[in-house]
Amino acid sequence: MSQSVSPIDRLKQFVSQSANMLNLDEDVAIDRGMTQIIKSAVMVIGGGEDKVQDRKILKAFVESSGGSQARIAIIPCASREPDIIGRIYHDIFTDLGAKVVEVLDIRERPHYDYPDAEALVDRFTGIFMTGGDQLRLCGLIADTPFAITIAKRITEQKLVLAGTSAGAAAMGYHMISGGSSGESPHKELVNMSTGLNILPEIVVDQHFHNRNRMARLMTAIAAHPDRIGIGIDEDTVAIFEPNHIMRVLGRGTVTVVDPGEISYSNQLWVSGSAPLTIHNLRVHILAAGCKYHLLKRIPISPSV
Amino acid sequence: MSQSVSPIDRLKQFVSQSANMLNLDEDVAIDRGMTQIIKSAVMVIGGGEDKVQDRKILKAFVESSGGSQARIAIIPCASREPDIIGRIYHDIFTDLGAKVVEVLDIRERPHYDYPDAEALVDRFTGIFMTGGDQLRLCGLIADTPFAITIAKRITEQKLVLAGTSAGAAAMGYHMISGGSSGESPHKELVNMSTGLNILPEIVVDQHFHNRNRMARLMTAIAAHPDRIGIGIDEDTVAIFEPNHIMRVLGRGTVTVVDPGEISYSNQLWVSGSAPLTIHNLRVHILAAGCKYHLLKRIPISPSV
Known part of the structure; x- marks a missing residue:
């Protein structure tokens, strides 16, 4: 038998x-990877996504936003050269077949009040936040009617939001705004600020293994053990779907740092330069095809 | 009440x-840190240990080896300049009060057969292996009667062995002989070889957070999930005692990567350049004063 x-x-x-x-x-x-169009996802891209070859990640964003019916807004305001970077993504998304592509070159806040902010957001099916400086991005749009409406429309499953590099870093409530590498984990290794609060349950780091940011993400998570650390490599995206599943797509890995079982940490009382002690972090390295259940905190093996 | x-x-x-x-x-x-003299320990130093100020780690080695009664041998043969590095440590250990300090400038193998190898080892209470190239070190002494006698005397609790940098890397059976950083975890990120097999249960990496080696240690451990990964920062020592306790002393941290609960890994079938998937690594960051029980695989909080 x-x-x-x-x-x-x-x-x-x-x-x-x-x-x-x-x-x-x-x-x-x-089911295997990206077989169906993903609706209402938040796509957190680790920076350096392929823009010239198969453009897998940017293509997935356009498809999720409706493909040939996609109406896409680009928010380039993390960058100090919003014109240039806005135009680059404008041309890519147009080339990938989106119906409408607009650059929202926001240079001061507040730029829109209700109901204009809602009317603006509702013109689009997908919004893309470029790289640059996450502090600049949040300084311009965090807590504005525009950003609040974006978060609301995502919850209502009416909008796809993508962010790359700085645009990815800003997704959480607690935001890594800077830091360094090449040192023992200690509190001064990472600078924290407040992000756009699109995905409040996670702390994002990007260009992750490429810039050796494991120590700084573990340091950030030691300070915020009620969140989950998500480190995203370049040309890699963590796709957060409404069913609490995070999917991985792209060339590198997504690293999950789960502090849910921390049994001891000296984070609260040591000085900023003192080495940290953290017991019982759970770490997952996830390549393309892997999924992670954010509520259950379990990785799901790639399909067979 | x-x-x-x-x-x-x-x-x-x-x-x-x-x-x-x-x-x-x-x-x-x-009990607090290094209050008593440690006998028969193996001291695995992450490189860059303080040689001019309080020399805490080198002092602990001399004390463990018997203090004013210590008879110390220096093995500088990982280095291409064994004369110079041998002399540096000779002067330090002499200055720290050891009774006898000798440099064993081994330049070819096999250099001693039994019983001469045993007679040589038995002249010393402590042996110190310097930095350099771990492949060179192992090429000269691995599996020789000299190295086998060292391992035997440690088991018999008659000898203290310390190694720094390359001398630390060589402690395991599986040895990280090279690799790189700044990339997603993938098999080609790390080169493995065979070490001195002093601490067969662990895979050591050194200059750990200083050289951003988290990804390469996780990669090494994915290939050897029956071992425990131990990443040691500069000026930091992991002290392995006969009671299966590892203690941390020094300026940085010791990172434990425990693969005992790995539930899924693609390590066996992906190509060398493909990103790795590893589910459920347990990671501990341990600063000075922390301990780790190697058999129970649990960290022990610093004393109150």
């Missing part, structure tokens, strides 16, 4: 059973 | 109870 079941079938059966155990739809656990 | 118990007393009581729960001697959980 047992010979008639191939190893692949056994593996599929195992995945199916695991999915049941995890109380997930089998489809959710089994 | 409860007002009569101070917060500090309550904390001490908690630590005492925790120690009982962990089935450890209260003394083991409570």
Whole structure:
């Protein structure tokens, strides 16, 4: 009897059973990567996404935003050269077949009040925040009617939001605004500020392994153990879907630093330059095809 | 009643109870750092240890080796300038009060057979391996009667062995011989070889956070999930005692990467350049005063 079941079938059966155990739809656990159009996702890109070859990540953003029906706004205001960077993405999204592409070159705040802010946001199906300086981005739009409406429309599943580099860093409530590497974890290794609060449950770091930011993300998470650290490599995206699933797409990895089981930390009482002690961080390295359940805090193996 | 118990007393009581729960001697959980002379330890130093100021780590090595009765051998053969580096440590250990200090300038293998190798090792209470190139060190002494006798005397608790930088890297059976940083974890990020097998249960990396080696240690451990990854910062030592306790001393941190709970990894079948997926690594960052139980795989909080 047992010979008639191939190893692949056994593996599929195992995945199916695991999915049941995890109380997930089998489809959710089994389907492969980006087979269907993702609606209402937040796409957090680690910077350096491919802009000239297969442009997998930017293409996924346009497709999620409606493909040939996509109406896309570019927010280039993290950058000190919003004209140039806005034009680059404008040309890419146009080339990728979006119906409408506009650059919202916001240079001061507050730029819109209700109901104009809502009317503005509602003209688009997808909004893309470029790289630059996350403090500049948040200084211009955080807590404005415009940003609040964006967050609201995401919750209502009416909008796709993507951010790359600085635009990714700003996604959380607690935001890594700067820091360094090449040192033992200590509090002065990372500078924190307040972000756009689109994904309040996570602290994002970007250009992650490329710029050796593991120590600074662990340091940030030690200070905010009620969040989950998400470190995203270049040309890689963490896609947050409404069902609390994070999917990975792209060339590198997404690193999850889960402090949910920390049993001891000296973070509260040591000086800024003293080495940190943190017991029991759980870390996952996730390549393309992997998923992570944010509420259950479990990684889901790639489909078989 | 409860007002009569101070917060500090309550904390001490908690630590005492925790120690009982962990089935450890209260003394083991409570005593402070390096209060007593450590016998028969293996001291794995992350490189760049202080040689001019309080020389805490090198002093601890001399004290562990017997203090004013210490007979110390320096093995400088990882270095391409064994004369110079041998002399530097010779002067330091002499200055720190060791009774005998000798440089064993081994330049070819095999240099000693039994029983001469045993007679040589037995002249010393402490052996110190310098930095340089761990492949050169292992090429000269691994699997020689000399190295086998060193391992035997450590097991018999008759010898203290210390190694810094390359001398630290060589402590495990699986040895990180090179690699790079600034990239997503992938198999080509790390080069592995065979070490001196002094501490077979661990894979050591040194100059750890200083040279951003988290990704390469996680990569090494994904390939050897039956070991524990130990990343040691500069001017920091992981002291392995016969009771399976690792203690931390020095300026930086020791990072433990425990793969004991890995539930999924693509390590076996992906290409060398493909990004790795690793689910459920447990990571501890340990500063001076912390301990880690290698068999139980649990960190022990610093004493109160």
